[in-house]
Amino acid sequence: MKKLFQFITVLILLANCGQKSNDQSGSLVIYPANKEVGAVRITVLADDIIKVESSASMEFDTTISLIEKEDIALVQPKVTETEDEVVISTGKLTVRVNKENGVVGFFDLDNNRIIQEDSKSADQFVPITVDDTQGFSLLQRFTSDKDEALYGLGQHQANEINYKGKNEELFQYNTKVSIPFVISTKKYGILWDNYSLTRFGDPRPYSNLDQFALFDKNGEQGGLTATYVDDQNTGHVFLEKKENTIDYENLETIKNFPEGFDFTNAKITWEGFLESGETGVHRFLCYYAGYTKLWIDDELQFNKWRTAWNPSVAKFDVEMQPGARRHIKLEWIPDGGVSYIGLKALSPVAKEEQEKISFSSEMGKDIRYYFISGESMDEVISGYRQITGKAQVMPLWSMGFWQSRERYKTQDELLDVLKEYRKRKIPIDNIVLDWSHWSVDQWGSHQFDAERFPDPAGMVNQVHELQGHVMVSVWPKYYINTDHYKEFNDKGWMYKRAVEDSIRDWIYPGYIGSFYDAYNAEARKLFWEQINEGYFTKGFDAWWLDATEPDILSNASISYRKALMNPTALGPSTKYFNAYALQNAKGIYEGQRSLPNNDRVFILTRSGFAGIQRYGAVTWSGDIGTRWEDIQSQISAGINFAMAGLPYWTMDIGGFCVEKRYERAIEGSEDMKEWRELNTRWFQFGAFVPLFRSHGQPPFREIFNLAPEGSPTYNSMVYYDKLRYKLMPYIYSLAGWTYLKDYTMMRGLALDFADDASVFNIGDQYMFGPALLINPVYSYSLRSRSVYLPKSNGWYDAYSGKFHAGGEVIEADAPYERIPIFIKAGSIIPTGPDLQYTAEKPADPLTIYVYTGEDTQFDLYEDEGTNYNYEDGKYTIIPMTWSEASRTLTIGSRQGEFEGMLVNRTFNVVFVSETSGTSLDNSDKTYHEVRYDGTEKVVTMD
Numbered sequence: 001m002k003k004l005f006q007f008i009t010v011l012i013l014l015a016n017c018g019q020k021s022n023d024q025s026g027s028l029v030i031y032p033a034n035k036e037v038g039a040v041r042i043t044v045l046a047d048d049i050i051k052v053e054s055s056a057s058m059e060f061d062t063t064i065s066l067i068e069k070e071d072i073a074l075v076q077p078k079v080t081e082t083e084d085e086v087v088i089s090t091g092k093l094t095v096r097v098n099k100e101n102g103v104v105g106f107f108d109l110d111n112n113r114i115i116q117e118d119s120k121s122a123d124q125f126v127p128i129t130v131d132d133t134q135g136f137s138l139l140q141r142f143t144s145d146k147d148e149a150l151y152g153l154g155q156h157q158a159n160e161i162n163y164k165g166k167n168e169e170l171f172q173y174n175t176k177v178s179i180p181f182v183i184s185t186k187k188y189g190i191l192w193d194n195y196s197l198t199r200f201g202d203p204r205p206y207s208n209l210d211q212f213a214l215f216d217k218n219g220e221q222g223g224l225t226a227t228y229v230d231d232q233n234t235g236h237v238f239l240e241k242k243e244n245t246i247d248y249e250n251l252e253t254i255k256n257f258p259e260g261f262d263f264t265n266a267k268i269t270w271e272g273f274l275e276s277g278e279t280g281v282h283r284f285l286c287y288y289a290g291y292t293k294l295w296i297d298d299e300l301q302f303n304k305w306r307t308a309w310n311p312s313v314a315k316f317d318v319e320m321q322p323g324a325r326r327h328i329k330l331e332w333i334p335d336g337g338v339s340y341i342g343l344k345a346l347s348p349v350a351k352e353e354q355e356k357i358s359f360s361s362e363m364g365k366d367i368r369y370y371f372i373s374g375e376s377m378d379e380v381i382s383g384y385r386q387i388t389g390k391a392q393v394m395p396l397w398s399m400g401f402w403q404s405r406e407r408y409k410t411q412d413e414l415l416d417v418l419k420e421y422r423k424r425k426i427p428i429d430n431i432v433l434d435w436s437h438w439s440v441d442q443w444g445s446h447q448f449d450a451e452r453f454p455d456p457a458g459m460v461n462q463v464h465e466l467q468g469h470v471m472v473s474v475w476p477k478y479y480i481n482t483d484h485y486k487e488f489n490d491k492g493w494m495y496k497r498a499v500e501d502s503i504r505d506w507i508y509p510g511y512i513g514s515f516y517d518a519y520n521a522e523a524r525k526l527f528w529e530q531i532n533e534g535y536f537t538k539g540f541d542a543w544w545l546d547a548t549e550p551d552i553l554s555n556a557s558i559s560y561r562k563a564l565m566n567p568t569a570l571g572p573s574t575k576y577f578n579a580y581a582l583q584n585a586k587g588i589y590e591g592q593r594s595l596p597n598n599d600r601v602f603i604l605t606r607s608g609f610a611g612i613q614r615y616g617a618v619t620w621s622g623d624i625g626t627r628w629e630d631i632q633s634q635i636s637a638g639i640n641f642a643m644a645g646l647p648y649w650t651m652d653i654g655g656f657c658v659e660k661r662y663e664r665a666i667e668g669s670e671d672m673k674e675w676r677e678l679n680t681r682w683f684q685f686g687a688f689v690p691l692f693r694s695h696g697q698p699p700f701r702e703i704f705n706l707a708p709e710g711s712p713t714y715n716s717m718v719y720y721d722k723l724r725y726k727l728m729p730y731i732y733s734l735a736g737w738t739y740l741k742d743y744t745m746m747r748g749l750a751l752d753f754a755d756d757a758s759v760f761n762i763g764d765q766y767m768f769g770p771a772l773l774i775n776p777v778y779s780y781s782l783r784s785r786s787v788y789l790p791k792s793n794g795w796y797d798a799y800s801g802k803f804h805a806g807g808e809v810i811e812a813d814a815p816y817e818r819i820p821i822f823i824k825a826g827s828i829i830p831t832g833p834d835l836q837y838t839a840e841k842p843a844d845p846l847t848i849y850v851y852t853g854e855d856t857q858f859d860l861y862e863d864e865g866t867n868y869n870y871e872d873g874k875y876t877i878i879p880m881t882w883s884e885a886s887r888t889l890t891i892g893s894r895q896g897e898f899e900g901m902l903v904n905r906t907f908n909v910v911f912v913s914e915t916s917g918t919s920l921d922n923s924d925k926t927y928h929e930v931r932y933d934g935t936e937k938v939v940t941m942d
Helices: 010-017 377-388 411-424 456-465 483-490 521-534 558-564 580-593 628-643 670-686 712-726 728-740
Strands: 005-007 027-030 039-046 049-055 078-081 085-089 094-098 104-107 113-116 125-130 133-142 150-155 168-170 177-184 188-192 198-200 213-216 224-231 236-243 246-248 267-275 280-288 290-296 299-306 312-320 325-333 341-346 357-364 367-373 401-403 430-433 469-474 477-479 513-515 542-545 603-605 617-620 692-694 766-768 772-774 784-789 795-797 808-813 821-824 827-831 846-851 856-863 875-883 888-891 905-912 928-932 937-940
Touching: 027 085, 039 094, 039 377, 049 377, 113 188, 125 357, 133 367, 150 168, 150 628, 168 177, 177 198, 177 377, 177 628, 188 357, 188 377, 267 312, 280 290, 280 299, 290 312, 290 341, 299 312, 325 341, 357 367, 367 377, 401 411, 401 712, 411 430, 411 456, 456 469, 477 483, 483 521, 521 580, 542 580, 580 603, 628 670, 628 766, 670 692, 670 712, 712 728, 728 827, 728 856, 821 827, 821 846, 827 856, 827 875, 846 888, 888 905, 928 937
Parallel strands: 213 224, 401 430, 401 692, 430 469, 469 542, 542 603, 603 617, 846 905
Antiparallel strands: 005 027, 027 039, 039 049, 049 367, 078 085, 085 094, 094 104, 104 113, 125 133, 133 357, 150 177, 168 198, 177 188, 188 367, 198 357, 213 267, 224 236, 224 267, 246 341, 267 325, 280 312, 280 341, 290 299, 290 325, 477 513, 766 772, 772 821, 784 808, 795 821, 827 846, 856 875, 875 888, 888 937, 905 928
């Protein structure tokens, strides 16, 4: 029998994969008999990480992956052959490739199937040519167990947590960050290596309502009744007509609104009936800005708001049968000026098809993905970082509190805010200089407006003298009159379409500019050289990379967005649409690390992609709204972003875009009361995400500007700010674990409780590290909330120490100044002294809380805090282990050393049990004092 596979030679593999390892024996090619697929290549990156490539031809893509590290040493598997299959065996997996059709299946060592590709079909490779570049639209489906849950895919705003059976379009947009990685409660993950617009789930795009039979509000066929009221005060109807689509989603389609209609005080209603020719679940997506409500058969599906210039999405499902009409009403208030609205749907697919895992991408040469398995979901995420790169330990100061506003207009404004925090003794570590610190017509010059910022280097020095750090906003955007633009343009490194089309931005009276091509390695170097000269030489500590989707023109259609960034240095923007932020961050990280300065790179970026964690990058959730539903959606957005393998995430506490009622709120009004409560609840939540930062448009977000001293808002914010700093030994240890153990700080409940199916669909609770169960409050005037305590040996109330059994739902108290927090039985939490900034004093004494009920262990991580010496082993671990059987805490011998470490220190140990509860922040407590000199100490519970 002729063998239908061959081992790759070293030379071919070097050419095709760009690997540097000399051990290339872990890769082989199978040529299926059925020619739907020309060839399948299997590469074993580790015993539990398999790279799969499928080609429509007999050759493979020679392009080096943007997300895969270049220094992965391959593993030599055992390869055998049966009549039907090629079998690749590693120490942890068996991979079976069908010789007839090339279908790849993944099995454990007991031959239990974990997951398998769906059957190969002609729609997997659909030829596409863009700008004379040939490729394919690609599709790969996988089986999916009915009882598994799926997470990841990045940061999306539709308040979804478990993506099993759901759809998500993966593209980059302000508030939307797409990462093509899913992780399963069955302890495996799939990383899809493609940079074009991708769909998870149903590969079809949502389509307009004309797929339905449409009837107006009187039951006449032909469309919904669209009623255009141009003055809500009088109810004057400008126009009433039938419309069979609601498609006003971008700058092109809004031109279809009725000519002459005044949106200033308008309300538009679409009402009528939908009738489908198919039975099943129809999935709807509403794209909205302004105030939007939608009802199906008089049942409200959603009631949302988003600022006019920055739309969001709402999703809902409707069960329909042929011939059965469903009443629909969409009410839309644009909220001043022309805005955006759209309603589209997907017709049903069979349930077994909908629940498969599916990735479909607009353009690529080959299908390329990575299968990762592990003994836990944490191990799967670790495998993801083995492929895409480790996350660094972020600098200690970055774990503290950050203050920002849309912009500080002068250097005195910025300095006065930091001085006020210090005067009031409210802890803070970082302040942010946002956009428009340049002269109005000099975007991209990296030069400060001399009237408003006469001495930027002196400003930075004063921030440092106040024991703060300062981050500066940098865009990849250049006005055409700047020298920097000309420098890029002369080398052909600017995207030109925006200039050719004379697109003007929103800065009055409007200026023409564009973005540089971050896919060009030399352009990235020039970008770094420019910002190094303009900012880093002045002492700025960190980078705020805005609009990195790239947002060359907000609210453009995707087709025009691609035109605006085309071509890239690597090829058509259609093929590289989603990876701009990754390349942009790469240039800054590599540029800063090339300097003698050893300070850790810190990047805050509005967009991201798989692998961006290796470039010292944190992603924030963009210009979100200031509504209660926005607090809620950030919880699931942050969880899924972290479970997509990227550990560092943050958000604008209080939201960025402000409802006018809050802008206009006066002291004593109901709107002011709600505004303060919203910010209070958001701040309580924000204290327990990886990066803790307040930012937004006016009203100003400084604690002392939000509410007067002594008010519940002020008191609560100061309380949680100080608690964050007390928890710094715990939090910074999590940052250390992120590097050493590939840990995830913000943890969906399935990460720690994968065997408890009750947690699978909980998107409003999460673990912050191994101990703290965080339960944000996201409804106005709510003073309690339902909390599920996952199955475990129990939970302690963080404020009272009261014990609760695991596996139950409780109604937890949520007074105005507190959110419910519970601590898992079997937890060790080290806390430090009161601080005004993270480097104010040594972390001594430490109070070590031991929450008994289960054996547990905690590694206290410490290093020099600001440099990369930890990469050379300059850090310490102090292991702490609690034994239920002996009722002892063992503080182990110190491992490692670094310059300036505390050799001798004091640990005050507090034991918490079912009968001896205490508050996590209680300073009046009974403790066991331990003098620690680096050698093992044992403390016995009384």
